[in-house]
Amino acid sequence: MAKTTTRAVFWLWSALAGVVSAAVFLAVAEALALITDRNGSPILAVGGFVIDIVPQPFKEFAIATFGEYDKIALLVGLGLAVLIASAIAGVLQFLKPPLGVIALVIAGVLSVAAIVTRAGASAISAIPAVAGTVASCLLLWFLIVRLRRWAAVDLEANGSADQNDSAKNVDRRTFFAVSAIAGASAVLVGVGARVVNVATSSIDSVRKALKLPAPRSTVSIPAGAELDIEGVSSLVTSNEDFYRVDTALTVPSIDPASWRLKITGMVDEDVELSFDDLTAMGLDEFAITLTCVSNEVGGDLLGNAIWLGVPVRDVLRKAGVKSGADMVLSRSVDGYTASTPLESLTDDGLDAILAVGMNGEPLPLEHGFPVRMVVPGLYGYVSATKWLTELKVTTFAEDEAYWTPRGYSAKAPIKFSSRIDTPRPGTPITAGRTAIAGMAWAQTVGIERVEVKIDDGDWQNATTSEPINNDTWVQWYLDWDAEPGTHYVSVRAVNKNGDLQVEERAPIAPDGSAGWQRTLVTVS
Ligand SMILES: Nc1nc2c(c(=O)[nH]1)N[C@H]1C(S)=C(S)[C@@H](COP(=O)(O)O)O[C@H]1N2
Numbered sequence: 001m002a003k004t005t006t007r008a009v010f011w012l013w014s015a016l017a018g019v020v021s022a023a024v025f026l027a028v029a030e031a032l033a034l035i036t037d038r039n040g041s042p043i044l045a046v047g048g049f050v051i052d053i054v055p056q057p058f059k060e061f062a063i064a065t066f067g068e069y070d071k072i073a074l075l076v077g078l079g080l081a082v083l084i085a086s087a088i089a090g091v092l093q094f095l096k097p098p099l100g101v102i103a104l105v106i107a108g109v110l111s112v113a114a115i116v117t118r119a120g121a122s123a124i125s126a127i128p129a130v131a132g133t134v135a136s137c138l139l140l141w142f143l144i145v146r147l148r149r150w151a152a153v154d155l156e157a158n159g160s161a162d163q164n165d166s167a168k169n170v171d172r173r174t175f176f177a178v179s180a181i182a183g184a185s186a187v188l189v190g191v192g193a194r195v196v197n198v199a200t201s202s203i204d205s206v207r208k209a210l211k212l213p214a215p216r217s218t219v220s221i222p223a224g225a226e227l228d229i230e231g232v233s234s235l236v237t238s239n240e241d242f243y244r245v246d247t248a249l250t251v252p253s254i255d256p257a258s259w260r261l262k263i264t265g266m267v268d269e270d271v272e273l274s275f276d277d278l279t280a281m282g283l284d285e286f287a288i289t290l291t292c293v294s295n296e297v298g299g300d301l302l303g304n305a306i307w308l309g310v311p312v313r314d315v316l317r318k319a320g321v322k323s324g325a326d327m328v329l330s331r332s333v334d335g336y337t338a339s340t341p342l343e344s345l346t347d348d349g350l351d352a353i354l355a356v357g358m359n360g361e362p363l364p365l366e367h368g369f370p371v372r373m374v375v376p377g378l379y380g381y382v383s384a385t386k387w388l389t390e391l392k393v394t395t396f397a398e399d400e401a402y403w404t405p406r407g408y409s410a411k412a413p414i415k416f417s418s419r420i421d422t423p424r425p426g427t428p429i430t431a432g433r434t435a436i437a438g439m440a441w442a443q444t445v446g447i448e449r450v451e452v453k454i455d456d457g458d459w460q461n462a463t464t465s466e467p468i469n470n471d472t473w474v475q476w477y478l479d480w481d482a483e484p485g486t487h488y489v490s491v492r493a494v495n496k497n498g499d500l501q502v503e504e505r506a507p508i509a510p511d512g513s514a515g516w517q518r519t520l521v522t523v524s
């Protein structure tokens with residue numbers, strides 16, 4: 001009497017066939033992406049597509065796509081979705097061929113669409129996904145034909161005849177052998193190709209070997225600019241600690257040797273600059289505090305760096321800006337765009353720059369290597385375009401940037417603010433003399449003073465550090481005789497125009513958070 005297999009188990013094997021086919025799809029595509037288009041990876045293209053189309057009701061999610069760990073979460077989520085969908089395709093093919101193969105074709109077409117609509121894609125970019133789709137369809141069809149023949153023997157009444165049994169065994173063995181070989185090679189080839197892709201397209205070694213010209217002028221840090229207080233943020237944020245926010249699932253690799261900046265739009269003549277053209281204009285250092293619109297009251301999505309670069313106005317002058325223009329649309333190689341008011345870039349009193357260096361090094365890859373924009377006083381999303389490739393001189397009426405149709409203002413000056421770094425909420429302190437300290441920033445205007453309030457007491461003036469300039473944050477502190485119990489500590493700043501920081505809370509969308517930070521401190 002031959003052993004027979006139940007219907008439920010066939011469902012399981014057909015699901016497995018679906019998953020193996022999807023793995024082959026991804027592996028073939030990853031391998032071909034190496035030789036056709038490095039950006040032809042379907043999983044990354046679909047991930048990027050998801051980031052771009054997230055609808056406004058999922059604002060939380062859209063905001064989350066800003067962060068680094070959320071990108072890993074997105075990829076894990078996508079992986080799970082692929083797993084489930086491909087298992088379903090396998091079962092469908094088993095129950096009603098060719099439904100499963102049709103499902104694979106639809107998935108293939110969708111990933112091709114995601115790939116060819118990415119910035120910088122060409123027809124060749126579609127080859128990996130097309131080939132992957134074909135391979136996976138053939139495999140699924142091949143496996144399920146075997147599985148169905150085997151099932152026909154086991155699930156039908158005459159299943160114990162000897163002749164059927166031997167044919168069934170061939171089908172069964174073929175099914176498992178091909179599944180195992182295809183699955184194992186898909187994992188090897190797919191993972192191998194991705195690793196080779198990342199390792200060999202890594203522009204890291206080019207960056208390490210790059211020698212930037214010495215700055216003509218450097219930033220001098222005045223005495224008293226950095227307070228010696230435990231727990232307060234450092235005056236200059238190290239590159240490692242600098243926050244990172246962008247929509248890029250993989251960091252673009254751009255060789256400075258082939259990098260070009262195009263200046264287009266409402267200009268007297270289009271200009272194209274190479275990296276050497278740009279740095280030959282002369283490099284100067286600028287201390288500027290960058291701030292993200294997604295920074296909540298008390299949050300840490302801001303950092304201060306010494307940037308090395310060229311004023312944007314000098315670069316624009318080479319092309320000659322036509323009258324009537326009021327905006328520059330800066331574009332990244334990955335298609336990201338930002339809308340910056342023209343006067344924020346051309347005003348002689350403002351140091352808007354194209355940066356090539358950050359804290360004494362070429363820009364780190366994830367901070368925009370080889371060239372990015374940094375504009376004092378504007379949130380990063382409307383000014384700080386990384387992996388810069390084009391400056392289009394235009395108008396707000398004519399052009400729209402990446403975040404504008406996604407619920408954020410087209411113009412977004414930084415709302416000046418202040419933050420308590422120490423004591424930290426949730427970290428109890430011991431009674432006695434302690435320092436309350438933190439940061440305050442009012443880029444382009446400067447911080448006049450910082451005030452601190454304990455419980456319902458009076459607002460007291462904190463001591464502020466000597467500012468580097470008006471574009472950078474300052475540190476502040478207030479000595480406090482902490483008595484046992486719980487206390488509320490609040491902070492607010494006044495800028496050099498005499499304006500008081502806005503008390504009323506505002507959410508980050510559409511143009512940045514507002515409100516005074518108040519933390520609960522436990523003293524024992
Ligand atoms: N190409 C590109 N540039 C970008 C972004 C992006 O998504 N893509 N995000 C902007 C936003 S929202 C901010 S706050 C800053 C953050 O710069 P950082 O990651 O170097 O801190 O980069 C800006 N430049």
Ligand SMILES: [Mo]
Nearest residue numbers: 292293380381
């Ligand atoms: Mo941002």
